[in-house]
Amino acid sequence: MNILSLFGKRSQSASVAKNRLQILLAHERAGNSDDAALISSLREDILAVVAKRIDIDPDAVRLEMDREGDVTTLGIDIELPPSAARAS
Amino acid sequence: MNILSLFGKRSQSASVAKNRLQILLAHERAGNSDDAALISSLREDILAVVAKRIDIDPDAVRLEMDREGDVTTLGIDIELPPSAARAS
Numbered sequence: 001m002n003i004l005s006l007f008g009k010r011s012q013s014a015s016v017a018k019n020r021l022q023i024l025l026a027h028e029r030a031g032n033s034d035d036a037a038l039i040s041s042l043r044e045d046i047l048a049v050v051a052k053r054i055d056i057d058p059d060a061v062r063l064e065m066d067r068e069g070d071v072t073t074l075g076i077d078i079e080l081p082p083s084a085a086r087a088s
Numbered sequence: 089m090n091i092l093s094l095f096g097k098r099s100q101s102a103s104v105a106k107n108r109l110q111i112l113l114a115h116e117r118a119g120n121s122d123d124a125a126l127i128s129s130l131r132e133d134i135l136a137v138v139a140k141r142i143d144i145d146p147d148a149v150r151l152e153m154d155r156e157g158d159v160t161t162l163g164i165d166i167e168l169p170p171s172a173a174r175a176s
Contacts, residue, residue, distance in 0.1 A: 022114040030107050041141055049133035053126065 019080040021054065028071045039065065039074050047076065054080060107168040109142065116159045127153065127162050135164065143169060 025042060027035050043063065050056065060079040065072070113130060115123050131151065138144065148167040153160070 018116070019118050020116050022112075022116070024110075024112040024114075026110040026112075028106070028108050028110070038141065042138065045137035045141070046134055049137055050130065053129055053133070 021078045023076040025074040035072050039072050109166045111164040113162040123160050127160050131162055
């Protein structure tokens, strides 16, 4: 199974050149337990640290969560303004 | 271009069932400037927040950085112990 088909589809439309940051989390468990809570916590934490580095418009963030078998994926797609890196 | 071929290759070997967390950062710029520094900072920050949630063995972390055209990708592959979620 290609766990990244979700993200792959997205990258095609991204070929219209825009500044963007895409983050994909894939959590694969040997066992079969629910890890949505972990992924959800990681999402919050990661968005927070990204926002410290980059000027993010919350409206320009798309999230997509998917689960197939033992693999939970979370896609975060952030459209960046032309000059988004924070001076620091 | 499929920016995720790197990650895709990796996910095949991951089909030997193991608990793992994979993170892919893809930074695509409309312009052509160097964003290795940004990706590198994000890598540190993201590893730190993941380590807060999950018990990570530093030896079980693989990093791969790649650059093709205007897209910089960073793959983080973390092998997790069977029960890795931190009690919190």
